[in-house]
Amino acid sequence: MDETALQRDFDATIDADDRIEPRDWMPDAYRQTLIRQIAQHAHSEIIGMQPEGNWITRAPSLKRKAILMAKVQDEAGHGLYLYSAAETLGVSRDELLDKLHTGRQRYSSIFNYPTITWADMGAIGWLVDGAAIMNQVPLCRCSYGPYARAMIRICKEESFHQRQGFELLLTLSNGTAEQKAMAQDAVNRWWWPSLMMFGPPDSESTHSEQSMRWGIKRFSNDELRQRFVDASVPQAEILGLTLPDPQLRFNSETGHYEYGDIDWSEFKRILAGDGPCNAQRMAHRVKAHTDGAWVREAAAAYADKRAAREEGAA
Amino acid sequence: MSSEWPLWEVFVRSRRGLSHVHSGSLHAPDAELALRNARDLYTRRQEGVSIWVVRADDITASSPDEKDPFFETASDKPYRHPTFYELPDELAHM
Numbered sequence: 001m002d003e004t005a006l007q008r009d010f011d012a013t014i015d016a017d018d019r020i021e022p023r024d025w026m027p028d029a030y031r032q033t034l035i036r037q038i039a040q041h042a043h044s045e046i047i048g049m050q051p052e053g054n055w056i057t058r059a060p061s062l063k064r065k066a067i068l069m070a071k072v073q074d075e076a077g078h079g080l081y082l083y084s085a086a087e088t089l090g091v092s093r094d095e096l097l098d099k100l101h102t103g104r105q106r107y108s109s110i111f112n113y114p115t116i117t118w119a120d121m122g123a124i125g126w127l128v129d130g131a132a133i134m135n136q137v138p139l140c141r142c143s144y145g146p147y148a149r150a151m152i153r154i155c156k157e158e159s160f161h162q163r164q165g166f167e168l169l170l171t172l173s174n175g176t177a178e179q180k181a182m183a184q185d186a187v188n189r190w191w192w193p194s195l196m197m198f199g200p201p202d203s204e205s206t207h208s209e210q211s212m213r214w215g216i217k218r219f220s221n222d223e224l225r226q227r228f229v230d231a232s233v234p235q236a237e238i239l240g241l242t243l244p245d246p247q248l249r250f251n252s253e254t255g256h257y258e259y260g261d262i263d264w265s266e267f268k269r270i271l272a273g274d275g276p277c278n279a280q281r282m283a284h285r286v287k288a289h290t291d292g293a294w295v296r297e298a299a300a301a302y303a304d305k306r307a308a309r310e311e312g313a314a
Numbered sequence: 315m316s317s318e319w320p321l322w323e324v325f326v327r328s329r330r331g332l333s334h335v336h337s338g339s340l341h342a343p344d345a346e347l348a349l350r351n352a353r354d355l356y357t358r359r360q361e362g363v364s365i366w367v368v369r370a371d372d373i374t375a376s377s378p379d380e381k382d383p384f385f386e387t388a389s390d391k392p393y394r395h396p397t398f399y400e401l402p403d404e405l406a407h408m
Contacts, residue, residue, distance in 0.1 A: 023375070080355055081338055084340065094318050302344075307344075
């Protein structure tokens with residue numbers, strides 16, 4: 001088939017809201033967009049283990065420690081589901097890791113903020129995972145089959161992440177005045193970065209329109225951000241905590257909450273590498289990979305030796 | 315740089331009475347570690363009672379193009395379906 005016919009088949013599949021599978025023909029730009037997006041998503045899960053891993057040894061109880069470990073294990077798992085999905089597009093695992101380690105592919109800028117108190121574990125679960133879920137649920141219907149399937153699994157597991165964070169904050173909020181202040185401080189620090197997780201405003205978003213056409217993206221950045229704000233305000237009330245935005249108010253005409261201006265210069269600065277933890281996150285990631293090299297090599301050597309022995313015996 | 319561990323496809327039986335279903339894939343140096351990794355990756359919440367792992371390279375697939383004349387032969391045989399046959403209404407259960 002010539003390229004025009006292949007493109008026509010591809011467009012028809014997309015228009016019918018059917019799924020594209022790995023061995024289908026697809027336009028190169030579609031493939032590259034997916035690789036970029038899935039890789040960035042996978043890297044975010046892997047780097048996202050660090051801010052929370054920071055508190056595992058200092059969790060206030062065995063129960064909280066077990067929960068936090070389970071959550072960090074899930075992030076690792078989510079990273080692996082996503083790397084596998086990206087690999088179906090013809091890119092290798094080594095190549096993806098190499099691009100992360102050399103800064104040629106990004107991860108979400110939210111993980112470049114430090115986790116300075118225990119309450120940050122709650123705020124991350126409630127707000128950061130909450131924003132992630134808002135972004136990820138529509139991806140369960142993404143036009144690329146392997147990505148959509150990975151997202152279904154991830155969304156199922158992610159729900160516990162948000163609930164445990166909310167419960168953690170609620171416990172602190174109902175605790176001593178000092179504990180409540182700690183919870184409020186964490187919410188104050190994580191609210192605005194969480195709003196930035198939805199990406200630049202629609203007027204400045206570079207990839208959005210094409211991604212919508214391809215069924216990779218289903219809602220715009222601003223639409224999802226608004227949904228997140230609308231969901232979070234009543235949740236904050238239940239927590240007995242406030243959101244750090246004096247302009248936040250309910251508009252009874254639109255039925256939505258209006259919020260203040262987001263400081264996009266901060267977002268751009270962190271994206272460019274100048275956040276509080278960019279260097280630390282990257283250095284830790286590269287060290288973990290380098291330190292693990294001998295384990296990977298030993299396991300491969302052992303597998304080779306056993307395979308050779310079995311061949312000799314046969 | 316060492317060569318990458320091979321890719322394995324993972325199939326999980328969620329409970330007795332059901333067949334194994336494809337869950338996803340992973341990298342591992344050998345079958346034994348592929349099974350252990352599969353347990354950690356795909357059954358963290360009791361999703362399975364049995365796992366198969368298969369080297370991705372060992373799978374033979376029908377065709378590179380998923381829209382395939384390979385399956386055409388079934389499309390003109392509606393008489394293979396029970397709904398093809400028009401039977402009298404008074405015939406209650408058949």
